[in-house]
Amino acid sequence: xxxxxxxxxxxRFGRRLDTNVFDLAYEAVSEVFDEGYISxxxxxYIVFTSTGFTPESSPAGIYIEYLGxxxxxxxxVEAACASGSAGIYxxxxxxxxxxxxxxxxxxxxxxxxxxxxxxxxxLARLGSYFWEVRDYGITFPGYYATFMTRYMYxxxxxxxxxxxxxxxxxxxxxxxxxxxxxxxxxxxxxxxxRYIARPIKLYDCSPITDGSAAVVVSSEExxxxxxxxxxxxxxxxxxxxxxxxxxxRDSFTSISSAKAAAEYVYKVAGxxxxxxxxDVATVHDCFTVAEILAYEDxxxxxxxxxxxxxxxxxxxVGGKIPVNLDGGLKAKGHPVGATGIAMYVEIVKQLRGEAxxxxxAPIERGVGLTHNVGGVGQYAYVSILRR
Amino acid sequence: xxxxxxGRTGKPIYIDEREFKVRYRSSxxxxxxxxxxxxxxxxxxxxxxxxGARYYPPRSFCIECxxxxxxxxxxxxxxxxxxxxxxxxxxxxxxxxxxxxxxxxEVDGVKLVGHVNxxxxxxxxxxxxSISVDRRDGDTYYRIIFKPLERD
Ligand SMILES: [Zn+2]
Numbered sequence: 001x002x003x004x005x006x007x008x009x010x011x012r013f014g015r016r017l018d019t020n021v022f023d024l025a026y027e028a029v030s031e032v033f034d035e036g037y038i039s040x041x042x043x044x045y046i047v048f049t050s051t052g053f054t055p056e057s058s059p060a061g062i063y064i065e066y067l068g069x070x071x072x073x074x075x076x077v078e079a080a081c082a083s084g085s086a087g088i089y090x091x092x093x094x095x096x097x098x099x100x101x102x103x104x105x106x107x108x109x110x111x112x113x114x115x116x117x118x119x120x121x122x123l124a125r126l127g128s129y130f131w132e133v134r135d136y137g138i139t140f141p142g143y144y145a146t147f148m149t150r151y152m153y154x155x156x157x158x159x160x161x162x163x164x165x166x167x168x169x170x171x172x173x174x175x176x177x178x179x180x181x182x183x184x185x186x187x188x189x190x191x192x193x194r195y196i197a198r199p200i201k202l203y204d205c206s207p208i209t210d211g212s213a214a215v216v217v218s219s220e221e222x223x224x225x226x227x228x229x230x231x232x233x234x235x236x237x238x239x240x241x242x243x244x245x246x247x248x249r250d251s252f253t254s255i256s257s258a259k260a261a262a263e264y265v266y267k268v269a270g271x272x273x274x275x276x277x278x279d280v281a282t283v284h285d286c287f288t289v290a291e292i293l294a295y296e297d298x299x300x301x302x303x304x305x306x307x308x309x310x311x312x313x314x315x316x317v318g319g320k321i322p323v324n325l326d327g328g329l330k331a332k333g334h335p336v337g338a339t340g341i342a343m344y345v346e347i348v349k350q351l352r353g354e355a356x357x358x359x360x361a362p363i364e365r366g367v368g369l370t371h372n373v374g375g376v377g378q379y380a381y382v383s384i385l386r387r
Numbered sequence: 388x389x390x391x392x393x394g395r396t397g398k399p400i401y402i403d404e405r406e407f408k409v410r411y412r413s414s415x416x417x418x419x420x421x422x423x424x425x426x427x428x429x430x431x432x433x434x435x436x437x438x439g440a441r442y443y444p445p446r447s448f449c450i451e452c453x454x455x456x457x458x459x460x461x462x463x464x465x466x467x468x469x470x471x472x473x474x475x476x477x478x479x480x481x482x483x484x485x486x487x488x489x490x491x492x493e494v495d496g497v498k499l500v501g502h503v504n505x506x507x508x509x510x511x512x513x514x515x516x517s518i519s520v521d522r523r524d525g526d527t528y529y530r531i532i533f534k535p536l537e538r539d
Contacts, residue, residue, distance in 0.1 A: 137481030145472030
């Protein structure tokens with residue numbers, strides 16, 4: 001039995017001081033129901049994904065109460081920045097097993113409710129607190145900076161190479177009305193920005209973001225019953241882990257969990273040449289180096305050649321494989337627990353042909369990919385969606 | 388309760404002045420020997436007495452062969468810098484320190500995480516570093532320290 005995405009919804013991302021957290025959740029969910037396919041009463045189950053930027057210790061129940069979804073069952077799924085994909089994965093498996101027909105997966109984070117030092121602390125603790133964060137004060141950008149240092153050394157890449165990713169993603173953020181940063185930047189602006197975790201600079205980083213995103217994962221039968229115009233099918237979801245701690249890593253130039261997840265989905269979906277067979281991808285660019293690593297882990301480029309892909313502009317529309325046409329985490333924003341779902345929303349829009357002018361990829365094969373990494377690699381999800 | 392208006396956007400925000408503090412008390416169990424070692428200036432890793440696998444951070448059982456026959460051993464005081472970063476924007480709990488460098492160092496078949504005492508510009512991956520233990524001024528926490536070795 002096939003499983004697909006019947007409805008999507010996403011809030012505007014940004015520093016959303018104009019709305020309270022409950023209505024921020026409603027922004028995504030109301031879009032889902034406004035699509036006109038699935039009504040609240042059709043939902044069998046709700047999966048809520050967030051990492052904890054809410055004052056409640058157990059947010060799931062509180063938010064669905066406000067959304068008017070009681071007495072539907074709900075629980076929270078957490079896998080750091082990959083929480084959204086992990087939530088979709090549990091929904092996908094519930095539908096595939098025949099247990100449910102329509103599951104709402106809702107991701108939410110209102111990170112601006114934290115002051116910045118607290119947010120930096122909270123995000124750092126997505127790493128190995130006991131051995132690395134507590135006594136050595138490494139931060140989340142610090143973890144990724146250890147990759148960037150080693151990558152630059154092994155492959156002779158420069159800080160400019162990574163800034164090219166920021167320039168691309170801002171270019172597309174400027175064309176996405178839901179993005180946090182709807183403005184283009186220059187290479188110089190990025191290069192002149194201050195260090196956050198050297199060699200990572202401010203403009204290499206995804207921002208703190210308020211945002212929500214939601215999808216309904218539905219059975220094939222349900223998608224037919226509701227006459228969904230352009231069903232987008234989940235062809236495969238791959239998932240793997242790797243050590244979070246720096247001490248136990250084999251490599252500082254690859255996220256092995258993402259690589260394993262990609263190999264799995266390519267096998268299941270029968271993809272031999274991802275660059276030729278995939279029309280559009282969203283990858284986890286929490287930092288610019290992460291997008292370069294993603295190119296290589298996903299097989300878009302050979303090891304060490306990811307920087308060449310961005311130098312040659314091959315990940316823009318018109319290039320070999322367009323990546324992050326919604327602005328990515330970098331410019332669209334990164335509300336941690338909602339990000340994996342926002343990636344699905346984007347790929348569904350792209351495959352439906354509903355992306356805004358200037359950021360729609362040509363869809364030839366009808367195949368899209370999402371790549372969502374949690375924490376510092378300890379969770380990774382890669383999905384293949386097909387029209 | 389107090390409503391504040393955001394300086395940039397003028398939007399109303401409820402400021403909760405109450406602070407919610409957490410102080411973690413982490414049981415050490417098997418790891419007591421490691422932290423005792425640090426206090427005495429020795430950095431300990433573990434070795435599996437059945438298959439020879441080495442581990443840092445220390446663990447109480449071997450994931451290669453399943454043995455629980457694990458012994459601590461002292462690491463040598465010279466290693467190789469694998470990678471590093473300078474932390475410029477610090478987490479709340481480290482916000483009183485000036486910028487510091489976190490490094491990963493390979494030594495005797497394991498990788499350590501510690502602070503690097505050096506200028507960022509003077510570092511390069513794969514250089515040799517000395518390994519020691521110290522405490523920062525006014526600090527009660529012991530930490531692993533790496534320093535680039537002078538080369539002739
Ligand atoms: Zn063993």
